[in-house]
Amino acid sequence: MAKKTPRIAVYKFASCDGCQLSILDLEDELLEVGQRFDIAYFMEVTKAVKKGPYDVGLVEGSITTPHDVELIKTIRKECKKLVTIGACATAGGIQALRNWASVEEFSKYVYAKPEYIQTLEKSSPISEYVQVDLELKGCPVNKYQLLEVLSALIAGRKPNLPTYSVCMECKMKGNVCVAVAKGIPCLGPVVQAGCGALCPSYARGCYGCFGPMESPNVKSIAKKFIELGMDKKDVILKFRGFTGWSKEFREVNGLIEG
Amino acid sequence: MKGKVKAVKVDYLARVEGEGSLYIKVKGSEVLDVKFKIFEAPRFFEAFLRGRKYHEVPDITARICGICPVAYQMSSVHALEDAFGVKVDGPLRELRRFFYCGEWIESHALHAFLLHAPDFLGYDDAIKMAKRYPDVVKKALTVKKIGNDIMARLGGREIHPVSVCVGGFYKVPTKRQMEAMKEDLKKGMDLSVELLKWVADLKFPDFEQEYEFVSLRHPNEYPFNEGRIVSNKGLDIAISEYEDNFVEEHVPYTNALHSYIKGRGSYMVGPLARINLNYDKLWDLTKDTLKSIGFKVPCNNPFKSIIARCAEITYSFEEALRIVDEYREPSAPMVDYEVKAGKGCGCTEAPRGSLYHRYEVAADGAILSAKIVPPTSQNQKRIEDDLRAMAPSVMKLPHDKAVWRFEQAIRNYDPCLSCATHFLRLEIERS
Ligand code: SF4
Ligand code: SF4
Numbered sequence: 120m121a122k123k124t125p126r127i128a129v130y131k132f133a134s135c136d137g138c139q140l141s142i143l144d145l146e147d148e149l150l151e152v153g154q155r156f157d158i159a160y161f162m163e164v165t166k167a168v169k170k171g172p173y174d175v176g177l178v179e180g181s182i183t184t185p186h187d188v189e190l191i192k193t194i195r196k197e198c199k200k201l202v203t204i205g206a207c208a209t210a211g212g213i214q215a216l217r218n219w220a221s222v223e224e225f226s227k228y229v230y231a232k233p234e235y236i237q238t239l240e241k242s243s244p245i246s247e248y249v250q251v252d253l254e255l256k257g258c259p260v261n262k263y264q265l266l267e268v269l270s271a272l273i274a275g276r277k278p279n280l281p282t283y284s285v286c287m288e289c290k291m292k293g294n295v296c297v298a299v300a301k302g303i304p305c306l307g308p309v310v311q312a313g314c315g316a317l318c319p320s321y322a323r324g325c326y327g328c329f330g331p332m333e334s335p336n337v338k339s340i341a342k343k344f345i346e347l348g349m350d351k352k353d354v355i356l357k358f359r360g361f362t363g364w365s366k367e368f369r370e371v372n373g374l375i376e377g
Numbered sequence: 378m379k380g381k382v383k384a385v386k387v388d389y390l391a392r393v394e395g396e397g398s399l400y401i402k403v404k405g406s407e408v409l410d411v412k413f414k415i416f417e418a419p420r421f422f423e424a425f426l427r428g429r430k431y432h433e434v435p436d437i438t439a440r441i442c443g444i445c446p447v448a449y450q451m452s453s454v455h456a457l458e459d460a461f462g463v464k465v466d467g468p469l470r471e472l473r474r475f476f477y478c479g480e481w482i483e484s485h486a487l488h489a490f491l492l493h494a495p496d497f498l499g500y501d502d503a504i505k506m507a508k509r510y511p512d513v514v515k516k517a518l519t520v521k522k523i524g525n526d527i528m529a530r531l532g533g534r535e536i537h538p539v540s541v542c543v544g545g546f547y548k549v550p551t552k553r554q555m556e557a558m559k560e561d562l563k564k565g566m567d568l569s570v571e572l573l574k575w576v577a578d579l580k581f582p583d584f585e586q587e588y589e590f591v592s593l594r595h596p597n598e599y600p601f602n603e604g605r606i607v608s609n610k611g612l613d614i615a616i617s618e619y620e621d622n623f624v625e626e627h628v629p630y631t632n633a634l635h636s637y638i639k640g641r642g643s644y645m646v647g648p649l650a651r652i653n654l655n656y657d658k659l660w661d662l663t664k665d666t667l668k669s670i671g672f673k674v675p676c677n678n679p680f681k682s683i684i685a686r687c688a689e690i691t692y693s694f695e696e697a698l699r700i701v702d703e704y705r706e707p708s709a710p711m712v713d714y715e716v717k718a719g720k721g722c723g724c725t726e727a728p729r730g731s732l733y734h735r736y737e738v739a740a741d742g743a744i745l746s747a748k749i750v751p752p753t754s755q756n757q758k759r760i761e762d763d764l765r766a767m768a769p770s771v772m773k774l775p776h777d778k779a780v781w782r783f784e785q786a787i788r789n790y791d792p793c794l795s796c797a798t799h800f801l802r803l804e805i806e807r808s
Contacts (some may be wrong), residue, residue, distance in 0.1 A: 133418040137443020137536040143487060144535055146522040150514070153504035164491070165502030166784075183418045213440045214418075216425035225424035230634075231627040238419055259443060259536040317533040321540050321547045322710075326436060328537070356429065361440065 125273055128160035128173040130194055132180030132187050133214050133242060137259035138205035139163050139179050144262050152266075155273065171197030175272055181207040181214055181242045188239075188248060195249040202268060203245045206258035206361045210330050213258075215242040215364035242364070253278070258328040258361040261313050281312040282333040285325050288316035297324055304344045304357060309335035309367075330362035337367055338374045351375050382409070383772055385779055397792070399764070399783060406769040413761045413787065415753075426747040431457050431716065431738055432543060438734070438749070439537045444487065447480040447528065448727030450541040451602055452734040452749075457543045460721030460738050463714040468707040469545040470602075475700045476531050476541070477601040477725075478693040482524025482565065483535065484728035485648070485686045485693075488791045489576065490517030493683055496785040497579040513575055516568045520690060523565040527697065530558065545711030555704045562701065566694035570666050573687040577670035582782070584767055585677040588759070589641065590650035593726055599658040599692060600651065602725045607654060608644065609675065616724045619733050625750065636755040643758035646730025647790060648685035649676060660695040663688050679763055679789040686791070716742040727752050729791050753792045760790050 129139055143164065145152060159169035176198030182188060195201060203209045211218065217225055218241045226233035245251055255268055264280060271278035281287075285307035289296065297303040297319045305324030307316070311332040318325045331337070337358070344354045358371040384402040402410040422441055429437060435453045439446035451473060458465060465473070490513065491503040500506040507514035525535040531550060532538020540546045591612065595604035606622075607613045614622055625634040638644050652659075656674045659667075672684055722735040730752030737745040763786055771782045 133420055135440050135443040137440070137446075140443045140487075140536060143491060144525060146518040146525070149518060150504065150507055153507075158504070165504070167501040167505075183420075187418070213422075213425075213437065214420040217421055220425065222421075225421045226419070228424040228427075229419065229421055231625075236419055258440065259534075314534070318539050321533055323539065323547045326433075353430070356433070360433075360436075 124155065124157045125174040126157045126159040126169070126172075127175050127177065127269075128171065128194075128198060129158075129163070129177045130160075130179065131163070132178070132191070132208070132245075133183040134180030134205070134207040134212065136163065136179070138207070138257075138265075139177075141204075141259050141262040141265055145266060148266060152269065156269070173198050174200065175269075176201045178203050178208050178245050179205055181212045181244060182248055183214060183239055183242045184237055185239065186237075191245060191248050200252045200272065201245075201249065202253045202255060202272075203251050204255050204260050204265065206256065206328060206330060207242075208245050209254040209256055209365075210362040211242045211244050211364035213361050216359065217242055218364055219359070244364070255280070256311055256329045256362075257313055261315075264313055283312050284308055284332045284335075285310045285312050285314065285316050285319070285329070288312045288314070289319050292316055292320060294319050297322065298343075298347075302347055304347055304349055304354075306340070306357065309337055309340050326360050327358065327363075327368070328361045330365050331367035335367050337371055341371055341375055345375075381405070384410075385772070385776070385783060387780055387784065399787065401764060401768055401772070401783065403768050403772045408765050408768045411761050411765045411768065413757060413764065415757070423747045423749055426736075426744045429744050431460075431736075431742040431744060434736070434744065435541050435543070436537070436539070441749070441751070443536045444484055445480060445727045445729065446537050447476050447532075447541070448725055448732050450538075451477065451725040452723045452727075452732045453736075454541060454543050455602060455723030455725060456721045456734040456736050457723075457738065458714070458721065459723055460719035460736060461543070461714050461717060462719070463544055463712060465545055465712055468705050469549070469710075469712065471700050471704065472531065472546065472549060472707075474598075474601050475527065475697055476538075478697040478700070479524050479527025479531065481693045481728050482569075482690050482697075483521050483528065484524075485690045486517050486521035486524060486572075488728070488788075489683050489686045489690075490514060490521075490572070493785075493788045493791070494576070494579070496781070496788060497581075497683075499781075513572070516572055520565050520568050520572065523561050524690075524693075526561065527558065530554065542711060544714050545707075545709075547710060549707055549710045552704060552706055555701045559698065559701055562694055562698050566662070566691065566698065569687065569691040569694055570662065573666050573684070573691055574670055576683050576687050577672065579683070581678060581680045582785075583678075584680060584763075584786075586679070586763060586766055588650075588677060588679075589638065589644040590653045590675075591638075591644045591646050591755075592651040592654050592731060593724060594654055595658070597658075599655050599660075599696070600726050606724065606731065608638075609654060610641070612638065616722055616733070619722065619724060619750075620735070620748075623733075623750070623755075625754065634750075634754045635758045636750065637758055643762050644755070645679075645759045645790075646752050646755050647682065648689050648728075648730075649679065649682040649789075650730065651726060652676070652685040652688060659688070659692050660699075662695055663691045666691060679786065682789045682791075716740075729753060730755060753790075756790045756792065760787055760792065763789075 435450040438449040593600035593604035
């Protein structure tokens with residue numbers, strides 16, 4: 120008997136849409152993805168909405184409003200497996216920069232009538248509110264990693280994703296280390312691979328868009344940056360980027376001050 | 378039946394970037410209420426840019442929108458270069474235009490064929506449309522891929538590329554790397570002409586309005602990065618005069634601000650505005666193809682924006698090929714400059730229209746204040762005006778057809794709701 124086509128739903132919370140767009144950027148594979156999966160809910164792409172339950176839910180974006188909190192709980196119930204895609208959904212994203220500030224002050228700065236705005240104090244990853252089956256990192260996710268996750272899910276196997284650092288990818292590409300050779304502060308040693316060591320290949324330091332690797336030695340690299348002549352404040356800013364609210368990078372503050 | 382109150386309500390607009398809704402209420406032929414809402418959550422970019430270093434800005438603002446990151450990077454670097462008094466010219470400026478060609482191609486192809494064309498033919502999405510029109514969808518995907526390829530080759534990846542910086546690029550391509558793209562660009566150009574002719578045969582609703590079209594205009598080129606801000610109603614100002622002429626208003630029901638021209642009202646930015654104001658600056662193949670399909674400017678039918686969008690794909694291929702042919706490797710990937718305190722503004726033409734940025738920078742390069750006006754918030758008031766104008770006739774259609782037509786009209790503008798917060802659910806209420 121033919122296997123049932125897996126039903127996929129794609130959801131969006133606070134985000135730039137970049138991670139969902141990565142699916143549409145699979146130009147060579149897109150029509151096939153459309154055949155192998157039943158795209159049951161994907162507002163960015165189709166008006167057609169099929170009712171749940173769904174086999175896989177892909178979630179982009181972070182939780183930033185009271186309404187989001189309710190919605191993600193409903194989504195968790197209608198999806199057998201929940202996969203978060205991208206730095207927003209797995210680490211709170213760039214909008215988590217509010218988490219170190221007063222959201223009230225932010226609202227006043229951006230909006231003439233802040234009283235019209237409804238938002239939470241913090242921008243949080245999905246796992247803060249519901250159980251997540253798999254987190255795919257990146258800002259944006261790497262589209263081939265995304266394809267790997269989708270293929271693994273159909274096959275019922277574990278996706279093959281790296282847990283090593285960007286440094287390893289540099290070595291594999293034969294890049295000259297930008298930190299050693301040029302003294303450019305680079306987060307590569309503590310950031311998870313997946314981008315193909317893009318920034319160092321473009322003669323610049325990694326700014327951490329894939330987030331922390333497994334067990335990163337954040338303290339040691341922060342110390343190294345200070346030795347390279349960076350201001351403590353700038354070191355903190357360096358970690359406080361697209362994945363700054365991840366548990367490991369959040370701790371850098373205390374490490375430096377303490 | 379006359380005088381009955383009817384309303385249309387769409388809670389979550391599909392095939393737009395971001396989240397939004399629409400609510401329209403009419404009584405007979407009188408329109409009682411039109412609300413085009415952007416409920417994408419606020420992300421506070423302008424607020425958290427304060428205190429960040431100037432060199433982080435292009436990477437951060439790219440994250441406002443995954444579909445046009447280059448535009449955000451470009452308006453940022455132009456504004457910061459204005460603050461530092463830097464001028465980027467020669468091959469580096471040409472590379473910026475080349476980068477922009479890539480973004481226009483991929484973004485326009487995505488919108489025109491994957492998001493908008495299904496409206497004209499009655500399909501829920503491009504994947505279903507592909508069953509009846511496999512060639513068109515495949516050609517569009519090929520074109521889109523070539524656009525993305527330009528971005529990836531120049532910037533490492535198509536979404537949030539990593540090569541742009543104040544003063545130029547972190548790394549620039551060699552002449553050979555540029556030449557290597559030529560075959561694909563030629564192929565893309567031919568396909569784009571076929572696609573442009575295909576969209577010209579779609580059925581366009583009869584609907585015309587008196588628009589104020591706004592876009593950049595440059596003496597020598599079709600506008601991407603620089604120029605004066607002009608309109609068909611006499612506006613002709615320097616970018617630095619933007620805030621004296623355009624106002625943003627915060628209305629209660631939407632998270633996106635409404636822009637209007639002081640003393641005049643709503644206006645349109647984007648491909649239709651650009652082509653109406655800059656037709657003379659297109660290259661020959663685009664002009665000839667437009668002539669052959671009978672497209673004339675000024676064009677006041679917003680549904681024909683899909684033609685303008687496709688014409689800009691062809692133009693981008695022509696321009697990209699010109700740049701490849703004339704490319705000389707620059708002596709350095711970026712120009713030298715001095716970081717200093719100052720204020721600067723920049724406006725470039727994102728795929729969806731003019732995108733304005735202004736920054737104030739401290740002596741150590743930290744951002745003191747930021748203002749970002751994305752194209753969607755500029756178009757938002759105009760979208761409501763279009764919906765209001767078409768409501769009396771569209772509301773006579775059966776409910777699902779009315780909803781469909783309103784959504785199609787919104788998609789004429791290719792609104793990007795993620796960027797506009799600082800966007801859409803569709804509600805049409807009927808009793
Ligand atoms: S993780 Fe980055 S690319 Fe993905 S939605 Fe968030 S901001 Fe966009
Ligand atoms: S910031 Fe780091 S993880 Fe992100 S693309 Fe650059 S090198 Fe890769």
